[in-house]
Amino acid sequence: MSNANRFRTLVEPWDLHFNSAHFITFGEFCENLHGHNFHARVEVSGSNGSDGYVIDFTLLNRLAADVCRTLHDRVILPGTSQVVRIAPEGDMLRIESFDKVFVLPQTNCIILPVANVTAEMLAWHISEELVKGLAAAVSLDTIDEIEVAVEEADRQWGIFRREIR
Numbered sequence: 001m002s003n004a005n006r007f008r009t010l011v012e013p014w015d016l017h018f019n020s021a022h023f024i025t026f027g028e029f030c031e032n033l034h035g036h037n038f039h040a041r042v043e044v045s046g047s048n049g050s051d052g053y054v055i056d057f058t059l060l061n062r063l064a065a066d067v068c069r070t071l072h073d074r075v076i077l078p079g080t081s082q083v084v085r086i087a088p089e090g091d092m093l094r095i096e097s098f099d100k101v102f103v104l105p106q107t108n109c110i111i112l113p114v115a116n117v118t119a120e121m122l123a124w125h126i127s128e129e130l131v132k133g134l135a136a137a138v139s140l141d142t143i144d145e146i147e148v149a150v151e152e153a154d155r156q157w158g159i160f161r162r163e164i165r
Contacts, residue, residue: 006144009054012041015065018072022117023100025083030097033075038119039151040068040126046144046164054142055134063133064148067126075104076122079111086111119158123148127162140164 021035042064046054077095078084084097093109095102114121127148134140147161 006045007048007054008043008045009057009060010041010043011057011061011064012039016040016042016061016068018068018074020071020073021075022077023097024116024118025078025081025097026116028083028098030083030100032100033102036152038068038071038122040064040123041149041151041157042126042130043147043149044143044145045147046142049142055138059134059137060130063130063137064126066133067129070129071110071122073108074110075102075108076117077109077111078114078117078121080113081115119150119152119156120160121158123150123158123160126150127160131162131164 017037017039019035019037021033023031023033025031042060044055044060048054077086079086084095087094088106089103091106092103093106095104112125114125127146130146130148143164145161145163147159149157149159151157
């Protein structure tokens with residue numbers, strides 16, 4: 001299918017949000033732990049199937065909201081960082097990076113397979129989980145791309161676009 005004939009489905013409803021804490025490392029610096037009211041938007045591009053749509057809005061919204069709920073009210077930690085060390089201490093996690101040390105309850109944290117908890121990497125993570133959920137629920141034959149955008153602050157978005165076919 002040529003780009004001129006592609007259809008797009010976009011969801012950005014009120015339940016695609018998560019309030020979470022994180023920190024970012026860059027250079028030899030670690031930010032303070034801080035929080036955001038993150039918002040997400042998901043767009044799926046492809047061809048219309050025999051039923052007349054690329055993907056069912058309801059399914060796409062439900063799967064995206066499910067992923068957002070796993071991040072909500074959590075401290076999001078980078079599980080593959082070379083400069084952040086995460087070690088369990090009983091029911092707590094000890095997190096160290098440069099001059100910062102955080103000790104947090106494990107139940108309040110989620111460790112993602114990312115090197116840094118940026119809006120871009122949160123968009124990547126959400127897309128990974130969406131592809132898994134979609135593949136388990138429907139055929140991906142009509143889907144060419146999935147784009148996930150995560151808004152960390154007003155008008156500041158990290159975006160990840162994944163080709164499916």
